[in-house]
Amino acid sequence: MRMTAAKALVECLKREGVEVVFGYPGGAVLPLYDVLYDEKEIKHVLVRHEQGAAHAADGYARATGKVGVCIATSGPGATNLVTGITTAYMDSSPIVAITGQVRREILGKDSFQEADISGITMPITKHNYLVKDPDMLPYIVKEAFYIAKTGRPGPVLIDLPVDVQAAEIDYQPVEKVSLRSYRPVYEGNIKQVLKAVEAIKEAEKPVLFVGGGCINSGASEEVLILAERCQIPVVHSLMGKGTIPEEHPLSLGLLGMHGTVSANLAVSECDLLIAIGARFSDRSTGKVSTFATMAQVIHIDIDPAEIGKNVKAHIPIVGDAKRVLQQILAHIEPKEHPSWIKRVQEWKEKHPMKYREEGEVIKPQKVVEAIWHLTKGEAVIVTEVGQNQMWAAQFYKTKYPRQFITSGGLGTMGFGLPASIGVQIGCPDALVFDIAGDGSIQMNIQELATAVQQRLPIKIAILNNGYLGMVRQWQELFWRRRYSFVQITAPDFLLLAQAYGCRGIRVEKSSEIEEAIKKALEVKDRPCLIDFRIAPEEKVLPMVPAGGSIDKMLVD
Amino acid sequence: MRHTLSVSVENRPGVLARVAGLFKRRGFNIESLAVNITQDPTTSRMTIVVDGEEAMIEQIGKQLNKLIEVIKVADYTFTSTLERELALVKVEATPQTRREILDLTHIFRATVVDVAENSLIVEITGDVEKIDAFVNLVRPYGIKEIVRTGKIVMARGMQSL
Structure with a gap:
């Protein structure tokens, strides 16, 4: 069907199930906004600053698990997205950012409101595109959404020159993506899985460490089953918060710089650390050389580059958190470690999160x-x-x-x-x-x-x-x-x-x-x-000073 | 230790910038780089020489693989390979020294590709050591200019990337 590329873009968005876009209009996205003016199925939320659009799309993606979409014009509109895109990139949140660009003929000539946003966002996107051929747009949109939401999710940016948006194309819906160079691995290598099963069987003081990957892959149920079946205490990174209910007796809470005493001590003493979808950030590990020194580490992550990056993994498993946990659960027998659980519970009871009340001062x-x-x-x-x-x-x-x-x-x-x-x-x-x-x-x-x-x-x-x-x-x-x-x-x-x-x-x-x-x-x-x-000089405690060992916390 | 990575990538604009940018931001240093199209016109092959410890090289490989347009990465450091670099060397040559330079050129199976009144341009191919050796031998005559390509490698025998 003949239509403008801008119209085709909106058709593509609808095919991807987009219900809402967060954006801010401007000169280089006028053709797109003209289409959005008549659009009934996609809601447009007008922000007050493009950074807000990127964060809103990110918040939408994190809360719903769907891809968030934001739109900005060229130049300053696009550069205002940068902090928001980086935020999404660091936390593996799937967003697609669409930016206007100056027309192809004056690209690269320091034109009005021109910024090389595909160059700028290269290190902060999972992938990005500068669309020069309007006919390619439907394929690019399909690819962009596919890349954003599969594997380790992340932001993808599509930079669209204004004349590309206005160009007429013959639009045919694109059904399939085929990328020879991008094939995320979801299933864990069975040999590695069996090694992990063996290690869990033999562990006497195991700890599960869950990160944002568990949230992204929807692995909560599997984490909980494994924790309960084998009586394994669970600690989480900031991104892994919510993986299992925090009031669950096996949950020890947050690990790391401002983590709980019990989480930090448990990880420091455990003999097996099962990290799932966690990237061992410096805020979680503190000083790496003194982190979990007694533990064998099983590291399950969909991104092979995370394995061995910060902490050595003895049993690396590349795969989707949910899928790999299912594989593990298929082979694992119930187990108990009463003395370990008792020790951990003692820490938990002795060192709850606390603060001091001071009359009417608001804490x-x-x-x-x-x-x-x-x-x-x-x-x-x-x-x-x-x-x-x-x-x-x-x-x-x-x-x-x-x-x-x-x-x-x-x-x-x-x-x-x-x-x-x-x-x-x-x-x-x-x-x-x-x-x-x-x-x-x-x-x-x-x-x-x-x-x-x-x-x-x-x-x-x-x-x-x-x-x-x-x-x-x-x-x-x-x-x-x-x-x-x-x-x-x-x-x-x-x-x-x-x-x-x-x-x-x-x-x-x-x-x-x-x-x-x-x-x-x-x-x-x-x-x-x-x-x-609130009390002006209240501190966040416990605290592990930056670069310190996580078992050495300031508590008061 | 110096490693040689062979990387096949989509032959598209911007891919080189992605690869180079990745090395820069992760703090890896490229020692040499060669890139050109392959038997498949949609694919380019990069040969990247990088110095670093084992763990760092492994991380580089994984990070490269994460780039959507990178198709395959192989570390050829411990593979039996053929490696070649090409250099053009402009040497000062007086009527008195010209003969000696030509002799050296023949010994190295290099070729003189340009002759002027007071200089010669020698084209030499070989591994890095061979080119270094040649350059050192002609240095006393006066080198006006050297241009060297990055190294390219290919696995010997039937194996291919």
Whole structure:
């Protein structure tokens, strides 16, 4: 059928099941926006800054498991996506970014709003395309979605010159992708699987370490079966949070820099570490040379490059977390290690996550706990980055995968609010809570306007301490309390909420926390922002100093 | 240790930039690189020489394989291969020294491809050591310019990438 490439692009998006795109129009995407103007099946969400579009698409992808799509114009529109794309890349989130580009004839001539976005995003995308032949567009879109969501998921960018969008092509739906150079392996090598089974059989002090790969592959059920059948305690990376319910007796919680004492000690003492879809980031391992030194390591990952990259794997298995676990489960007999479980439980009981109450001073941990109670542990938690993120990770005990959405790898401040928009649009019935800091929230505060325009009932809990708190904490602990440029002022968040058309609540006393949250939960037609004035110098603890051994934690 | 990687890639614009960029950002250093089209016009072959420890080379191979347009990566370091490099060497040559340079050229089975009043251009192919040896021998006459290609390798016998 004859149509413009822009029209064909939208047809392709529909064939991929795209229901929503997050974008911002501009000169180089006019042909595409002209098509979107009449489009009924795809909803367009207008953001206030392109970075917000990328994070929203990312949040949508993480919450739903579907591919998130964002659109920006050429030049500054495209470069504004960069932080969002990198965030998605570091956390293996499947998004497709579509950017406009100047027309082919003036490409490479420093034209108005020209930026070499395919060059710029080469190291931060799983793959990218600069489309020069309009006839190729349907194949490229098919490939882009296929690459984004298969294997280890990740962002793919399609750069589309404006004249390519306007060109007429003969559109035929593309049914199949065939890439000779890209064939992800899902099934584990059976010999390796049997070695892993043998190692699990023989282990006396095993630990399961689950990462974001378990969430991406939907391996929760299999992880839980393995843990229960063989009585193996489970620790998670930040990205693996939600793989199994955190209130499960076998869950030890977060591993690493701000992890639980029990998780860090268990990994340090275990004789078998079964890492699944986890990449042993420095935040999880601390000092690598002292990490899990007693353990044999089974490393299951869909990305062969992750195996042996940071920590040596004795039994590497390349494959999809869910699939490989099924293979393991087919061969594994029930097992018990009562003395190990007892030891681990003792750690857990002796060293719970804790904080000190101080009269009416608001403790951020208490705020997160209250949110947890009042949402019955059922909310989708999105976080910004810094102390707020760690308190959320430590004190909101998740039940389900895809319930905790955070920028783990890149640590992008300003992620939370726009990501919440994507989450809420992807899951309209979900209760979405953005746990924020006063620093982070200011990085993409403009997206309040987007949330208001879309009438999204997102709750934003600002843990407001007047500091860039995590940096302040490092300065306090490691830089002789020299608080260099971490005192940050903020607008009056109540007035700001009002100006944007949100509800705003301020809480200054500990005894008012619950009531404020309850009030926020009643707001259904717009965002509600709660400004919690928390203890200014509260620290995130436990803490393993950067590069230190994870069994040496600062606890008080 | 120095490793020789043979990499087959899609013959498309931008692939070289992807490969080169990957080496740069992962902190690997390319010592030499040769790339050209193969018997299959949709495929190019890169020969990359890189110095590093075993674990690093393994990581390079895996990272290369992750690039969508990389079809296959092989480490030919421990394979029986034929390796060739080509160099053009412009040597100063006076009527007195010309004869000696020509003799050296013949010994190395190299060819004189250009003769001017005061210089010669010698084309020499061989492994890296042979070319180094030739360059060292003609150095005393005065080298005006050397241009060398990256090394290319091919496995001996029936084996192919």
